[in-house]
Amino acid sequence: METLVPGPLAGIRIADFTWVGAGPFLTKPLADHGAEVIKVESRTRTDVIRDMPPFADGVRGINRSGYFANRNSSKKSICLDLKARDGHRLALRLIAVSDVVVSNFTPGTMDRLGLGYRAACAVRPDVIYLEMPMQGASGPHRDFRGYGLSIAAAGGLFGLSGYPDRPPVGTGTNYPDHVPNPLHGAIAVLAALRHRRRTGRGQYIELAQLESTVNLIGPAVVAAAAGEDVTRRGNADDWAAPHGVYPCAGEDRWCAIAVQDDEQWSALVTVLGLPSEPGFATAAQRRRAPGLDEWISAATRGWDRDKLADALADAGVPAAGVNDARDLIETDPQLRARGHWVRLRHPEMGDCLYDGLPYRLSRTPGRPRSAAPLLGADTREVCTRLLGVADTEYDQLERTGVIG
Template sequence: MSGDFLPLRGVRVADFTWVGAGPFMTKPLADHGADVIKIESRVKTDVIRGMAPFAEGEPGVNRSGYFANRNSSKRSVCLDLRSPEGRELALRLISVSDVVANNFTPGTMDRLGLGYESARAVRPDIVYLDMPMQGNTGPHRDHRGFGLSIGAAGGLLAQSGYPDRPPVGTGTNYPDHVPNPLHAAIAVLVALRRRRRTGHGQHIELSQLESTLNAIGPDLVAASAGRPVGRRGNDDDLAAPHGVFPCAGEDRWCAIAVVTDEHWHGLVTALGRPSWADDPALTSAGGRRAASARLSESLRQTVLDWDAEKLADTLAEAGVPAALVADAAYLLYSDPQLAARGHWVSLRHPEMGACVYDGIPYRLSRTPGSLRSPAPLLGADTRAVCTELLGVADTEYDRLAEQGVVG
């Protein structure tokens, strides 16, 4: 599709973010046309450049699938921000950018001479995003952490698991992948829209802790009403049965949730009206919730010999909320829905070869966006950005490269 259809075409982002939440915030901007220039270091590379999985199992700064999937459609430059000349180049990049983004510990960008006031001095209408872990103020402002730390501090881990067992968390750094980057992206888009109307920039401070709190909204409401909250396994206030049930084969499961009487009748009919379903106490939602533990055990015994995928399909056709517990291999190679929608995108990376990327999970009818290029090699665009965008002469660039300022 022509770049004319990309909604953020013409927007440039000076992207100082690293690890998870920050790069995942700038990714949708890049995939929808923004020129996202990732400022990196050869001395202290982005953490996820060193994280598995690696192509063919061979580690390398350009071989991480994790990094690749978070950084499609971007460019990469390497600058030594500790040197005066490196900082000057960074400021020159900011002066021709619309957005600056970072997710460092509070004060880091100021110490580098690249904080909001310095950025505004060279670009008065800049949209400047800070993504500190717990905010730029308060007694915990200097605390450092990753998604797991934020999930713990933000209450996610305390709500995940069984009451008589340790917290299990979400299996991945949920704050890095869902609430924090997407809240930040929306804030940036709102600020750009306001700038288009008023000519004024914005300084956005997104506390990742406060962003994550949105994920436990129902528990916060319950706590405010004086109700006990905590780990409940798969128990639910509205649904019974409600849980993940083992099926035939090794580690094969089906998730089932019965909320309404219609769901209940669909479940009973699809399972061939098992005898335990004739209990009069189960005809109402309240009765089913009261008998939740016994009901779940009866259902567990009934579906043990079912194929998990067939059970999920059968229940779904009967109007019952149900789904196969899919693993990554199934989603990638066997899921018919994702295949039909063309979710997975293959891009040829200059070092790793053909790589699979997540496609854009939402569809804009008039300005759909696309993964325009694979993740960049470390510093692949440094010369082009310096000489073509920032006006550095070739001879000057060579001198800076010899001194390690650029690379």
């Protein structure tokens, strides 16, 4: 059996009141690096993504979602009724023994439950408390709710994705939920832990997801503020032409190509066997040429995607095959060499594939350490071992539905 090196966050405990996408993905890398993350759930209002596909073997179930599993590796799950007096008492007891509290509910929800920052400080004065409301905890839009797609639209990301003569196409996924917001939050928690180690003081962190998402389009915001016309441009780029994805042999096979200077352009023309075309001779001409992409596409259609990418890369032209999910898992040489994919045994779904981490720490490498938890799998262990609940009291609370 593999022996895991203790992660750099070993000894840190996180009371995780998050759900859906951004919140759980914030606590996932912390858990994968050794923090004890205790996910607080409800049996009456389960995490939305527990009921989102894909499901193992196509069988729906609250413990069978691959989406939930990949967002919640290395965590524990307990079920508490936070509106019940005893459930609230146990939640406060959990906060008292935790270093970090994380929530992504609508502003005011944790306060109404009696679990807000002031209540947390009363039982743990040096607590690090992070909330991630959609548009902040104050202002006229504080109560607006939304997911990654609505945040991407409100934050301007969708306005920049697509072609100028067509509606926005977005990013194909809830990008704010998967990249900027959870990872900005994770870095904020790490900075707060470092600050507490040096000063002994905790802090309250408000991460407004809309504001976090706007960071993605900083250059466009600056350009617009300077009076430039900022709009959707398809794959066009100021520094490369051609710059796009080009069809290859087979169904839905594409190669991404970016030519940044005349030397790379000459190499591209040579590899593709293209005739000299005076209208495309300079970078300025290529950026303005309306028929450039069609001219290149006609030459790439007969190529095997990977052979074309390799031939261009060998000639000094930035190029790569566009992978689908199967390619990423089965054939991508870099991910295979890095051991990116991790298989873990799930109690109900069996052998499951998990994302590894996109970076490595030399002395304390992180990785998914356990499969995602079954709903409430750790309630008894956490309540009796950590929160001091006697077995008889636990059985009574379980019968009344306060825990489970």
